[in-house]
Amino acid sequence: MGASTADADESATPTLLRTRAAVALTGIVAILSIITGIVNIGATEVSGPLAPFVPEIVARTAGFTGTMTGFLMLLSVYGLQRGYRAAWYSAMVLLPITGLQGLAQSSLLSLPLVAVSVLAMPTVLVNRPYFDRALGLSLTQLASLAAIVAVQAYGTVGTYALREEFADVDTILDAFYFTLVTASTVGYGDISATTQFGRLFSMSVVLTGVASFGVALGTLLGPLIEARLATALGNMTDKQLDLLKDHYIVTGYGDLTEPILESLTGNDAVVIVRNSDEAKRLRDRGHEVITADPSDEEPLRRIHIERARGLIVATNNDAEDAMAILTARELNPELRIVAAATDRENIRKLKRAGADTVLSPAALGGKLLVQSAFGNNRPERVVEEMLGFEPKSE
Secondary structure: OHHHHHHHHHHHHHHHHHHHHHHHHHHHHHHHHHHHHHHHHOOOOOOOOOHHHOOHHHHHHHHHHHHHHHHHHHHHHHHHHOOEHHHHHHHHHHHHHHHHHHHHHOOHHHHHHHHHHHHHHHHHHHOHHHOOEOOOOOHHHHHHHHHHHHHHHHHHHHHHHOHHHEOOOOOHHHHHHHHHHHHOOOOOOOOOEOOHHHHHHHHHHHHHHHHHHHHHHHHHHHHHHHHHHHHHOOOOOHHHHHOOOOOEEEEOOOOOHHHHHHHOOOOOEEEEEOOHHHHHHHHHOOOEEEEOOOOOHHHHHHOOHHHOOEEEEOOOOHHHHHHHHHHHHHHOOOOEEEEEOOOHHHHHHHHHHOOOEEEOHHHHHHHHHHHHHOOOOOOHHHHHHHOOOOOOOO
16 A cells, blocks of 8 residues: 555656646746847847848837737736646647747847747647646626627727727727727727717717626626635635545534544545634634534535545534534435544434444543553553454453
8 A cells, every 4th residue: 555655656746747847837938928028119129030030010019919928828827827727728829929929029038938938838738638627717707708808899890880980090900999998998088089979889888898897807806805705714715615525524613623633634624613713713724614504404515525535523512413413414324424422421312313433532531541540551442442342362
């Protein structure tokens, strides 16, 4: 068993190094793209081996767009660190673009950008299987993003089609620019409607643009704010809960909770407590917590009790423990349930509720102390006797 674990760790190490290399190279490309782009925006001349073939306007435009690509690449790095497949796709699209932009900028400063981009592409490509986490956008979030795109398309096409109604709208880029500054309520005022019909159309762009931006901000930033609040209040986020598998569930907060969690170090464990202050205290010590009633079905379903390896019930209230055991046994009949009885008289009751093993810490501690006082150097025999095991012969 130990040998197989060691082999697994050894095989996992190269994979971890490869994925970290892919993320690191992508991050370096993002930083180089931003720096190179900023430098070349203000460049007054083109230099480098491709200078004779690249017009100055192309190099400066590539610098401007390269900076934007660099910021988009940083978002890809953020997603790659969390294993998102969407981030892998975006990185594979953006890396060739950064390389081409580096060539177009035709600057000595852009050569490292081209080299690292070329090196990063195969590194990210071969690590595709390890970026398999779904982005998990809700239907509302997808709809809000689609609304922003639809409003921008509506405003751009409409403004260009009605360009005679506007001053200084001559190209599709002018129309796109007008729509962007109008829908976002920036409104520089350099392009404006000259007729009543143009003003009516502009108002429609403002109304639909503000509405779509507002809805998008609420749906996209709402979950992030919720996650921050959940962390501050000592709760796990929904994404964290979805990843739970083969974990242990500890219900309630009592004298035994923290020793139990210390013993579970190295295993996935989640604690369900009623009190938010207790949840915050456990969270501050690095434990995963949700605030809920352990005897309710909903929180147990949220932490995927059907995929749990075991349930440990050890509060200071046997009645609450019995209710939690009954609920857990109903939701997962095959679950291993271990309970600690505060009163020895309740051991049978907790077993009837559905616990596989019930211990009395008070009785166990008392017997161990007495055995130690008698000079018994093997107090584990007392534990075996209480659990119903036959003592091993010497």
